[in-house]
Amino acid sequence: MFEAAEVGRTLSKKAYKQRLPALRAALLGAQQQLRTASFPVLVVFAGVDGAGKGETVNLLNAWMDPRWIATRAFGDPSDEERERPEQWRFWRELPARGRLGFFLNSWYSRPVVDRAYRRVSRVEFDFQLRRIAEFEKTLADDGALIVKFWMHLDKEAQRVRLKTLESDPLTRWRVTKLQWKHWKMNDRFIDAGEQTIRTTSTAQAPWTIVEGRDEQYRSVTVAESLRDAISRRLSDRAPSGQKHKRTSRPEPVDEQAAETVLSHLDMSKRLEKRPFERELLKYQGELNLLQRRASRASVSTILVFEGVDAAGKGGAIRRITAALDARDCQVIPIAAPTDEELAHHYLWRFWRHLPRAGRVTIFDRSWYGRVLVERVERLATRDEWRRAYAEINQFEDQLIDRGIVLVKYWIHITKDEQLRRFKEREGSDVKSWKITADDWRNRAKWAAYEQAVNDMIERTSTRQAPWTLVEGNDKYYARIRILQTACDGLRQAL
Amino acid sequence: MFEAAEVGRTLSKKAYKQRLPALRAALLGAQQQLRTASFPVLVVFAGVDGAGKGETVNLLNAWMDPRWIATRAFGDPSDEERERPEQWRFWRELPARGRLGFFLNSWYSRPVVDRAYRRVSRVEFDFQLRRIAEFEKTLADDGALIVKFWMHLDKEAQRVRLKTLESDPLTRWRVTKLQWKHWKMNDRFIDAGEQTIRTTSTAQAPWTIVEGRDEQYRSVTVAESLRDAISRRLSDRAPSGQKHKRTSRPEPVDEQAAETVLSHLDMSKRLEKRPFERELLKYQGELNLLQRRASRASVSTILVFEGVDAAGKGGAIRRITAALDARDCQVIPIAAPTDEELAHHYLWRFWRHLPRAGRVTIFDRSWYGRVLVERVERLATRDEWRRAYAEINQFEDQLIDRGIVLVKYWIHITKDEQLRRFKEREGSDVKSWKITADDWRNRAKWAAYEQAVNDMIERTSTRQAPWTLVEGNDKYYARIRILQTACDGLRQAL
Numbered sequence: 001m002f003e004a005a006e007v008g009r010t011l012s013k014k015a016y017k018q019r020l021p022a023l024r025a026a027l028l029g030a031q032q033q034l035r036t037a038s039f040p041v042l043v044v045f046a047g048v049d050g051a052g053k054g055e056t057v058n059l060l061n062a063w064m065d066p067r068w069i070a071t072r073a074f075g076d077p078s079d080e081e082r083e084r085p086e087q088w089r090f091w092r093e094l095p096a097r098g099r100l101g102f103f104l105n106s107w108y109s110r111p112v113v114d115r116a117y118r119r120v121s122r123v124e125f126d127f128q129l130r131r132i133a134e135f136e137k138t139l140a141d142d143g144a145l146i147v148k149f150w151m152h153l154d155k156e157a158q159r160v161r162l163k164t165l166e167s168d169p170l171t172r173w174r175v176t177k178l179q180w181k182h183w184k185m186n187d188r189f190i191d192a193g194e195q196t197i198r199t200t201s202t203a204q205a206p207w208t209i210v211e212g213r214d215e216q217y218r219s220v221t222v223a224e225s226l227r228d229a230i231s232r233r234l235s236d237r238a239p240s241g242q243k244h245k246r247t248s249r250p251e252p253v254d255e256q257a258a259e260t261v262l263s264h265l266d267m268s269k270r271l272e273k274r275p276f277e278r279e280l281l282k283y284q285g286e287l288n289l290l291q292r293r294a295s296r297a298s299v300s301t302i303l304v305f306e307g308v309d310a311a312g313k314g315g316a317i318r319r320i321t322a323a324l325d326a327r328d329c330q331v332i333p334i335a336a337p338t339d340e341e342l343a344h345h346y347l348w349r350f351w352r353h354l355p356r357a358g359r360v361t362i363f364d365r366s367w368y369g370r371v372l373v374e375r376v377e378r379l380a381t382r383d384e385w386r387r388a389y390a391e392i393n394q395f396e397d398q399l400i401d402r403g404i405v406l407v408k409y410w411i412h413i414t415k416d417e418q419l420r421r422f423k424e425r426e427g428s429d430v431k432s433w434k435i436t437a438d439d440w441r442n443r444a445k446w447a448a449y450e451q452a453v454n455d456m457i458e459r460t461s462t463r464q465a466p467w468t469l470v471e472g473n474d475k476y477y478a479r480i481r482i483l484q485t486a487c488d489g490l491r492q493a494l
Numbered sequence: 495m496f497e498a499a500e501v502g503r504t505l506s507k508k509a510y511k512q513r514l515p516a517l518r519a520a521l522l523g524a525q526q527q528l529r530t531a532s533f534p535v536l537v538v539f540a541g542v543d544g545a546g547k548g549e550t551v552n553l554l555n556a557w558m559d560p561r562w563i564a565t566r567a568f569g570d571p572s573d574e575e576r577e578r579p580e581q582w583r584f585w586r587e588l589p590a591r592g593r594l595g596f597f598l599n600s601w602y603s604r605p606v607v608d609r610a611y612r613r614v615s616r617v618e619f620d621f622q623l624r625r626i627a628e629f630e631k632t633l634a635d636d637g638a639l640i641v642k643f644w645m646h647l648d649k650e651a652q653r654v655r656l657k658t659l660e661s662d663p664l665t666r667w668r669v670t671k672l673q674w675k676h677w678k679m680n681d682r683f684i685d686a687g688e689q690t691i692r693t694t695s696t697a698q699a700p701w702t703i704v705e706g707r708d709e710q711y712r713s714v715t716v717a718e719s720l721r722d723a724i725s726r727r728l729s730d731r732a733p734s735g736q737k738h739k740r741t742s743r744p745e746p747v748d749e750q751a752a753e754t755v756l757s758h759l760d761m762s763k764r765l766e767k768r769p770f771e772r773e774l775l776k777y778q779g780e781l782n783l784l785q786r787r788a789s790r791a792s793v794s795t796i797l798v799f800e801g802v803d804a805a806g807k808g809g810a811i812r813r814i815t816a817a818l819d820a821r822d823c824q825v826i827p828i829a830a831p832t833d834e835e836l837a838h839h840y841l842w843r844f845w846r847h848l849p850r851a852g853r854v855t856i857f858d859r860s861w862y863g864r865v866l867v868e869r870v871e872r873l874a875t876r877d878e879w880r881r882a883y884a885e886i887n888q889f890e891d892q893l894i895d896r897g898i899v900l901v902k903y904w905i906h907i908t909k910d911e912q913l914r915r916f917k918e919r920e921g922s923d924v925k926s927w928k929i930t931a932d933d934w935r936n937r938a939k940w941a942a943y944e945q946a947v948n949d950m951i952e953r954t955s956t957r958q959a960p961w962t963l964v965e966g967n968d969k970y971y972a973r974i975r976i977l978q979t980a981c982d983g984l985r986q987a988l
Binding site for chain 2: 067072292364
């Protein structure tokens with residue numbers, strides 16, 4: 001695979017100097033246009049030691065405007081990072097739309113090194129690479145431009161390069177025993193590299209292999225590829241204006257859907273006040289004890305609450321938080337995104353709220369908004385909400401892999417019950433603020449929401465992260481059911 | 495001081511049950527109104543172990559709507575926190591306007607414990623308390639409502655309380671050897687508490703001492719105080735609408751100012767191209783070596799660039815970044831704040847960008863915007879920009895205390911030189927985007943800006959964090975001067 005990058009390509013100093021001014025002007029120009037474009041650019045650098053990854057990044061920073069570039073290199077994770085799924089630290093450093101992110105020692109670094117050291121099997125490595133491909137697909141689907149450079153040197157060229165670095169007092173510090181150790185493992189790194197490129201070179205995020213021996217050649221090659229990739233993307237979008245035009249028109253939802261999982265719920269389930277009060281104390285006490293154990297064991301919990309308006313999410317959440325130590329627990333209400341959140345992938349705002357180890361985070365509405373309100377209200381295109389099912393499953397897989405307890409509730413009420421609650425709220429002094437014109441508007445789309453909920457449950461209720469469907473017409477019954485399920489989830493994990 | 499909190503105040507179960515419904519409704523109502531108000535509420539809990547701090551916070555969370563409350567308890571700092579000034583972790587957890595933050599083990603915790611253990615002298619403790627008072631003043635001046643509860647128990651009551659907790663299997667875990675050790679040190683904690691309350695009870699952030707023995711009494715006392723504090727603030731603001739009305743009208747700047755520090759600069763200083771190129775290489779090399787040492791020594795650097803439009807900030811910054819490893823270096827361009835930033839104190843957005851240990855952060859414009867553009871353009875009131883000098887000095891003190899190298903540049907050019915550069919930019923294909931109508935508008939206020947700069951330098955050029963005034967008419971001269979100063983700053987710190 002790397003033969004083409006071992007032919008000894010060079011660029012003369014003269015040719016280099018000739019091409020440089022126009023190249024820099026083009027890069028600056030592209031960057032300038034990018035500032036008002038609605039996509040971020042991720043540039044990933046990988047490859048063998050000494051192939052010029054760091055130098056190239058520094059050079060690009062010097063050639064371009066460093067104010068709109070974030071350069072990130074990921075070493076050992078900090079303790080805050082270790083407490084979340086591995087991708088958390090990459091998500092938190094993603095560039096916003098209109099900006100560039102240069103990634104050295106990126107998401108490829110640890111898997112490749114682990115594989116070269118044979119800490120993981122070929123199959124495990126393949127799994128990790130597929131997860132990376134999914135990560136990049138998720139970002140690319142959202143419009144991110146992903147450009148990846150694999151900087152290559154053959155074993156002999158690498159040896160010469162390391163020797164050269166060692167002989168110069170200014171660069172000697174860069175060559176440590178580790179570099180020589182890796183050099184001896186060259187075959188293994190090449191092997192891991194091949195597997196990486198094969199598995200993760202996709203149409204949306206292709207690798208460009210760059211021969212790293214000659215500094216002029218590699219710098220100009222990388223810079224030109226980057227310039228071309230940005231310009232191509234900018235001109236693709238140019239005719240339709242600056243904003244990413246939605247290509248597929250949202251379709252009307254089929255309101256005559258057949259029976260749904262929701263229609264199978266026994267909505268008559270109820271619980272009397274007395275047994276409710278008894279059970280409430282019992283399960284709150286149990287949840288408290290379980291959460292204390294979870295906290296000591298550094299097990300985090302995420303509870304997701306979804307349901308139609310007036311389904312009783314708030315009341316149920318308060319019965320949970322009342323059982324927990326407020327120090328360990330955070331409720332995240334999901335309303336309209338902030339402008340920082342809008343400048344990123346829609347999942348970014350949820351990644352940023354993932355709890356530290358041993359804590360409980362309660363999402364009052366969640367990432368499922370993408371396939372519920374955004375679908376029904378046509379805020380997301382058909383493509384967008386359709387691919388969200390897979391994106392969400394992948395996101396939740398990572399939570400589960402990290403050992404996080406994930407419980408998802410859909411609290412269901414009937415259309416009649418909602419009407420009753422709306423009227424009750426309107427008639428109450430204390431609760432009238434809870435009901436707005438929006439609520440009535442949403443209610444008019446009941447059938448569309450029902451279908452969206454049905455699809456959501458069908459596609460995202462996995463064995464690992466099942467939905468708990470809660471019959472919510474009776475609040476007492478619903479609250480106990482919810483507490484019970486939270487206890488079960490924690491108990492299984494501990 | 496605590497005598498009044500040792501009289502054995504109680505509230506009967508009956509009286510408690512009577513008052514509770516109205517109290518809860520009032521708290522929820524206040525919270526609801528607060529959601530659209532333009533200030534955050536900080537509630538601080540401190541006091542001796544066993545006095546009910548945690549229980550009270552949990553109760554308030556149960557009584558109010560936990561979605562708009564963030565409860566934070568600060569234990570040992572994470573490694574990311576340790577790499578910043580101590581207040582960083584408090585700043586990052588401050589509630590946005592319209593929200594409540596409950597703080598357990600807050601900024602008072604470590605200083606009080608350190609003092610009780612005699613790890614710090616009385617004088618040092620006093621210094622820490624004064625810094626806390628400044629912190630609270632900074633937030634209160636910005637509109638934050640700060641409510642502080644000191645939960646007290648006398649030594650005997652504390653003993654009984656710890657024994658009671660120990661005798662119940664459900665609460666036994668909360669009493670460890672540490673609690674008993676602290677109990678024995680009761681006198682010292684009381685002593686540290688008195689000093690704390692005396693030094694940090696200000697009009698804007700007063701302490702309320704609460705007798706913690708009786709659960710009903712302390713819960714209702716805290717809840718009522720909180721309700722009253724929020725209502726009082728809400729009604730103070732009510733007549734002037736939801737938004738915080740600026741009370742003092744910004745005054746016109748005296749454009750006939752006498753001579754300024756800037757008028758003393760020798761603006762004819764210049765450097766020829768040849769020596770520039772030689773010196774550039776020399777100082778860039780030196781800076782690179784120094785930063786590598788700083789990185790190994792975990793010394794962080796912050797460079798602040800201010801200057802009129804077209805002063806050459808961008809070019810100077812690129813000469814610095816070109817010398818550094820892009821991995822270690824981040825340029826933060828300061829433009830209009832995001833909506834998340836607007837929902838916090840103006841310093842919050844700078845706190846959040848403080849670098850991890852061993853890195854360089856370059857601010858292209860900075861917190862000084864408060865006393866420059868915000869003053870001249872009347873975006874800040876006279877009160878706001880006037881108190882900003884002290885706030886900024888305090889902020890920078892903390893950077894210096896943490897061992898961060900702070901270098902602040904004011905790049906100055908003459909009015910004629912600016913005109914020449916504006917025209918040059920307008921005439922250039924590559925640079926024309928750099929000049930906008932805003933630039934011409936700002937230019938018309940030259941004298942006002944000059945006076946603001948003069949005041950800024952006078953008040954914020956401290957021995958610890960002096961301004962470097964750079965004569966910028968000649969770019970070669972300015973860039974070398976800037977590089978030189980950065981090297982000097984690092985060299986002194988290492």
